[in-house]
Amino acid sequence: MTTDSPGVRSLAGAIQRCQALGMRLSRQRRSILELLWHSGEHLSAREIYHRLNEQGQGIGHTSVYQNLDALTSQGVIECVERANGRLYGSVSEIHSHVNCLDTQQILDVWVELPPEVIAQVEQETGTRVTGYRVDFFAYRRPESSACGG
Numbered sequence: 001m002t003t004d005s006p007g008v009r010s011l012a013g014a015i016q017r018c019q020a021l022g023m024r025l026s027r028q029r030r031s032i033l034e035l036l037w038h039s040g041e042h043l044s045a046r047e048i049y050h051r052l053n054e055q056g057q058g059i060g061h062t063s064v065y066q067n068l069d070a071l072t073s074q075g076v077i078e079c080v081e082r083a084n085g086r087l088y089g090s091v092s093e094i095h096s097h098v099n100c101l102d103t104q105q106i107l108d109v110w111v112e113l114p115p116e117v118i119a120q121v122e123q124e125t126g127t128r129v130t131g132y133r134v135d136f137f138a139y140r141r142p143e144s145s146a147c148g149g
Contacts, residue, residue, distance in 0.1 A: 007093030008076055011037040014090070017076050028059050029067045033077070033090070042080055042087040042106040080106060096134040100147030103140060107147065 008014045014033050018025050031052055036043065043051070049064045068088055072079040080087045080097070091108050098107040111134055118129050140147035 007078075007091065007095075009091055009093045011090070014071075014076050014092075017074070018071075021074050021076075023070065023074060023076075026067075028057070028063050029071070031055075031057050031059065032064065032067050032071065036077060036088060036090040040090070042089040044085055044087055048088065094131045094133060096136065098136045098138050098147075101137055101139050103147045105147055109136070 008017050011033060014037070015025065015030075018029070018033075023029070032048060035048060035051055035055075039051070045061075045064050045068055048068070049059065049061055052059045052064070068077070068079075071077045072088070075092050078089045078092045080089060087106065089106070089108065096109050096111045098109055100107065113132065113134070118132075121127075122129055138147070
């Protein structure tokens with residue numbers, strides 16, 4: 001799961017990335033980062049707006065959208081495109097997802113494909129793979145707490 005540009009996998013790393021890029025770490029931007037890291041969920045902009053305001057952050061819709069756009073465009077957080085809209089997650093490092101079909105949640109997972117699978121993809125496409133994401137689709141097992149159960 002290599003890539004030519006490293007991603008972010010921790011809140012401290014996200015803050016460091018912002019500082020290294022010269023991004024202003026406003027109260028609103030820091031609040032968004034903290035919410036995403038502490039929740040561990042992939043959230044829509046609307047959910048982020050509501051949760052921050054429930055916490056008394058007093059942040060506007062426009063500010064949420066502008067900060068999410070800035071953070072995703074700079075590779076600080078991830079944006080997952082869904083048919084029903086965008087979801088934002090804290091980890092921007094290349095990783096895979098388990099899409100829970102019964103709860104609609106997305107779980108981050110780090111999976112290494114066997115080298116022969118990568119070689120097959122490269123051979124079939126005439127490319128050099130530098131990174132990959134795998135999307136798994138699953139239902140929660142009754143005895144599991146994964147997928148929000």
